[in-house]
């Protein structure tokens with residue numbers, strides 16, 4: 525396997541996981557990649573590694589450039605095992621290499637691999653001279669885990685951003701200008717909505733701390749490298765981290781006998797009558813990680829469930845648990861649902877959305893099967909509520 529040179533003396537030496545379809549609950553129909561980068565100057569540094577089963581791919585790509593034994597530094601930007609999993613194999617191939625990590629990174633590595641290794645601790649602003657190239661570091665805790673940092677190669681304006689700006693996308697292309705931009709942005713938005721969203725405050729701080737850098741290339745740890753659309757992805761992250769949303773309604777629901785679905789359609793009609801486009805997601809047919817892609821950019825989040833056994837349908841409960849943990853902000857929520865006798869589901873949906881920090885509209889509920897007159901009243905009521913939003 526060959527390395528791909530992304531800049532003079534800088535090579536992509538990662539692995540493509542064409543078969544990944546689930547990343548701890550995140551549906552990944554387009555697979556992923558684990559990006560490791562080799563920086564060859566007088567000294568040689570490897571930025572991150574790959575998931576353990578792909579260690580041979582990485583080592584063979586490194587060997588297409590240099591003998592892996594020549595690696596002087598192994599920079600660990602993130603301990604999660606999709607990036608650190610091949611460290612034991614790398615250290616076996618490069619026994620004189622020094623691991624470079626922040627304090628939380630070193631601790632995390634020791635707690636994962638339970639072995640000794642030489643480590644150079646770095647903090648924000650520290651530099652590592654490679655002779656002709658200089659790496660510097662910015663710690664970005666909780667831009668997924670406490671151990672995250674990014675590395676910057678000043679001479680090349682190259683930011684190794686780890687999880688930030690990544691996408692779960694398997695491809696033989698390596699750059700953003702080799703694929704349709706809309707497709708790459710869609711995967712970047714899905715990645716943000718499912719991995720990064722929960723840490724939006726820290727991502728905003730991390731973006732501020734690298735704002736002064738001259739960035740020509742962003743090389744994340746998943747997916748393609750940004751070289752032609754750096755301002756575009758930075759602008760998108762700026763919008764996402766500040767919760768700038770579009771006036772669009774997501775109608776997310778499951779249904780038992782069709783009544784909650786009738787409410788869903790009626791609520792969507794009401795939004796459209798007010799000039800707000802709607803998108804419908806029946807959770808029997810749409811994976812929750814895809815819904816989260818849409819939540820990143822939508823202002824109105826309407827969630828519906830009938831009452832079953834005094835509770836929610838499990839699909840809706842799973843979505844709400846996922847949503848609450850990812851905690852998008854500055855959204856308007858609407859709970860709706862049908863019931864036969866007890867009717868707890870609508871209040872339970874409302875509680876989840878309120879706990880997520882949403883501003884709530886009055887809930888909408890119906891008993892058994894709504895007739896046209898009831899649906900007209902629901903439509904009018906939602907339109908009335910929307911006038912104030």
Ligand code: FEO
Nearest residue numbers: 604606668687745
């Ligand atoms: Fe791609 Fe948080 O690891």
